Amino acid sequence: MSVVNCRDCGKVMLERRIRLCNDCIESQKEDLLKIKEYLSNNREASIMDVVQHTGLSLNRIRELTAGNIHA
Numbered sequence: 001m002s003v004v005n006c007r008d009c010g011k012v013m014l015e016r017r018i019r020l021c022n023d024c025i026e027s028q029k030e031d032l033l034k035i036k037e038y039l040s041n042n043r044e045a046s047i048m049d050v051v052q053h054t055g056l057s058l059n060r061i062r063e064l065t066a067g068n069i070h071a
Helices: 022-041 049-053 059-066
Strands: 003-005 012-014
Touching: 003 022, 012 059, 049 059
Parallel strands: none
Antiparallel strands: 003 012
């Protein structure tokens, strides 16, 4: 195995299929949970509503939900 940097935070780690360290994976899970919880209670919310009420940036929400939001 080779040593690589986490694609999000740059931390040194052993290479694996997902190029994220454990801390960044956990952070993604927490952010996705925020989005899921907000949307489960606000089904008609726009992406800007999600930004305002979760504290996550628009870019972060788009990154985490890419390919997972259906029109």
